[in-house]
């Protein structure tokens with residue numbers, strides 16, 4: 001029987017949840033049986049043969065519940081193909097230093113689990129989705145509003161990932 005693929009994600013304002021759904025949809029189109037679930041709601045990894053896990057970036061880091069997820073399941077993840085992704089505004093920055101900083105967003109996760117695939121995706125910023133205090137902070141930091149999610153790139157990455165996740169020789 002075909003084992004399922006889990007797409008687990010951590011999101012605060014919803015944009016990473018939508019990226020995770022798009023990844024799930026692309027994996028389904030490639031032929032996979034896919035669950036897309038917030039990391040906090042994952043019951044266990046037993047039904048799954050592969051995992052894609054990702055998080056929104058906040059102040060340079062994955063959200064804590066996403067880090068806890070990979071730490072808690074480190075052993076199981078090391079025995080199945082696991083891909084990781086991060087979603088952040090810095091990925092699409094016009095400033096080269098900022099983009100270089102973004103390239104390090106998956107480093108701490110790579111120290112916990114060896115990924116079969118990785119991606120950094122540009123995110124979305126909608127001040128209206130933020131609590132008041134966070135909105136003030138974000139304006140101070142200077143992150144502008146905008147939706148930089150590249151759906152074609154997200155779909156292409158997930159489609160290319162499918163054979164890697166389902167390769168029985170791994």
Ligand SMILES: Cc1cc2nc3c(=O)[nH]c(=O)nc-3n(C[C@H](O)[C@H](O)[C@H](O)COP(=O)(O)O)c2cc1C
Pocket residue numbers: 010011012013014015016017056057058059060061087088089090091102122123124125126130134137138143
């Ligand atoms: C408080 C806060 C801090 C953020 N820090 C970063 C950051 O350090 N680097 C980055 O690339 N994006 C940062 N962002 C932008 C988010 O990663 C981006 O908006 C992402 O799409 C949010 O995902 P979500 O809607 O799933 O929460 C930050 C956003 C907020 C609200």
